[in-house]
Amino acid sequence: MTEWNPRNVVVGVDGSEQSRRAAAVAAAISRTHRAKLHVITVVRPPEGWWGVVGSPPPADALAASMEHAQRTVLDQTLEGLDTEGLEVMSSEEIGDPSSALIDYCTRIHADLLVVGRRGAGMVERIVLGSVADRLAHHAPCALLIVPASRE
Numbered sequence: 001m002t003e004w005n006p007r008n009v010v011v012g013v014d015g016s017e018q019s020r021r022a023a024a025v026a027a028a029i030s031r032t033h034r035a036k037l038h039v040i041t042v043v044r045p046p047e048g049w050w051g052v053v054g055s056p057p058p059a060d061a062l063a064a065s066m067e068h069a070q071r072t073v074l075d076q077t078l079e080g081l082d083t084e085g086l087e088v089m090s091s092e093e094i095g096d097p098s099s100a101l102i103d104y105c106t107r108i109h110a111d112l113l114v115v116g117r118r119g120a121g122m123v124e125r126i127v128l129g130s131v132a133d134r135l136a137h138h139a140p141c142a143l144l145i146v147p148a149s150r151e
Helices: 018-035 061-079 095-107 123-129 131-138
Strands: 010-013 037-041 089-092 110-116 142-146
Touching: 010 018, 010 061, 010 095, 010 142, 018 061, 018 110, 018 131, 018 142, 037 061, 037 095, 061 089, 061 123, 095 131, 110 131, 131 142
Parallel strands: 010 037, 010 110, 037 089, 110 142
Antiparallel strands: none
């Protein structure tokens, strides 16, 4: 039997408690295997958030707002994570979260993708489906879905 030795561990974060737990698990696995940790956040472009009669914001204003939101999620996640001794990469992606995570994992030849079981609100899950569920069917590498805390 071949020993599993991951070199690239990817964790998808969205600022939720679930994703912070997933990041902690991913960091522990990366530390144990001396793997590179990739912390990724994906923002779905807001479609129609300006309302029916409103007009979309200028492209540069929308881009700046999304970039700020992503940076905030990454900064907060990394501040709360023990990354001492780890090689950490971070990336900010825009698009459908499951597709962006799949593309990133494929691009870097990830060995493991770690996500929280839930992150999005109830309405988004009903309309768009669970990111974790889609990843379970399409991830190009091993997938670890971290459940909610038992507390």
